[in-house]
Amino acid sequence: MLESKGGILFIAGIGFFAFAFLSNVAVPMIMFKELPEQTVEEVVNDRIMYQFSELSQRYPEPFRLAFGEPSEEACADALRLGRQVYIGEACWHCHSQFVRPVSNESRRYGPVSETWEYQNELQRPVMFGTRRVGPDLSREGGRHGNDWHAVHFYRPKTIVPESPMPEYPWLFDGAPDKPNKRGLALITYVQWLGSWLDSYPYYEELESIQSEGY
């Protein structure tokens, strides 16, 4: 077998596959076998609660119909539904959720993704995505306001004229200021992405607004 070029490449191929399996599956499994998997309720944090309450103030009627009061339980429900919408609308066709340790990606997207970040119920299965037509979303939370997302989901071209992202009018009851339950849930999910990191944008600013009794 080693006499031919093809044979050498074949063995090298199996070797690389085995190495990838070892480094990407076996080693992380051993490293993190003690780390408990968090439930959705456990990943609800102050940052996403801030955004969720903001949604309830900005869209009081649709919000009340969909989730009632902005409680932590309601937020967990919204996150579950939001993730289902993300999957159902195939957002993962164009968006990844993994900042790679190459090509200075962290300069554009924020801190490189780490294994522990995926150790929770909302990452089963992980939405790594298939390719990047649009930007990586793993640190999307807090980058834009809720109303920005509403307008953008309703019609991306309103904000980015050359955007190839599809419109999602069925996440609204008629207009961009009337997101329905699925629309509100998707915004909550997108605002949650990266909320487990201190690099969550504007958070200190948000905190000081909150402490002033907003």
Ligand code: HEC
């Ligand atoms: C056909 C590919 C495509 C699909 C499908 C798609 N997007 Fe996008 N998305 C893009 C592109 C390209 C951009 C950058 C231009 C823009 O902002 O519209 C973008 C931008 C975004 C942004 C703004 C990122 C930022 O901070 O500037 C968010 C958030 C987003 N998409 C979420 C979603 C969600 C959620 C879905 C599913 C409902 C989705 N996208 C479906 C291609 C896509």
